[in-house]
Amino acid sequence: MTSSSSSAIVVVTGANGLVGSHVVSALGERGATVRAVVRRVGTAPQHPGVEEHVGDFADPAFAATVLAGADALVTTVHPLGSGRDDQRRVGLDGTLAIAEAAVAAGVPLLVHVSTAGVYDRSPEVGDVDESAALVPDDSSAYGVVKRDVDAALARMEGTTRVLLRPPAILGPGATSV
Numbered sequence: 001m002t003s004s005s006s007s008a009i010v011v012v013t014g015a016n017g018l019v020g021s022h023v024v025s026a027l028g029e030r031g032a033t034v035r036a037v038v039r040r041v042g043t044a045p046q047h048p049g050v051e052e053h054v055g056d057f058a059d060p061a062f063a064a065t066v067l068a069g070a071d072a073l074v075t076t077v078h079p080l081g082s083g084r085d086d087q088r089r090v091g092l093d094g095t096l097a098i099a100e101a102a103v104a105a106g107v108p109l110l111v112h113v114s115t116a117g118v119y120d121r122s123p124e125v126g127d128v129d130e131s132a133a134l135v136p137d138d139s140s141a142y143g144v145v146k147r148d149v150d151a152a153l154a155r156m157e158g159t160t161r162v163l164l165r166p167p168a169i170l171g172p173g174a175t176s177v
Contacts, residue, residue, distance in 0.1 A: 014077035058094035063101035
């Protein structure tokens, strides 16, 4: 990405979600051109420099189009509250599809918003840090899918990858802390 975000082109998946909408706003305030990826027309945040792109980010043709000439990809999508299969299809398979498309398009930076929920926080485990044990397979779909996405992105080559694992994301709704 260039040294000035005012000339950066950043693709954000889940741009109308809780996390994605805040990412879009912050980038727009800094002068970046944001390609806001959403599934429904008219749902992208309305800010100067924000371009709404409606489609399925896992579709290779759509992904190639939205990523062309981009400086960075920020992935924020996770279908929280849906079933395990849907979370895997969208959260894991979809995120990996657009990440692979970003590598193919020569996008130099991929930022993935994950969660500290990937760590096993059982009482007997002790303190959690970056080297702590990850959630076992029988944990919640959310933690397991995020864990698996993180691992797959760590193995990916061809772009700089930044993994963010916030300890909590606070917001409105039944699924929020």
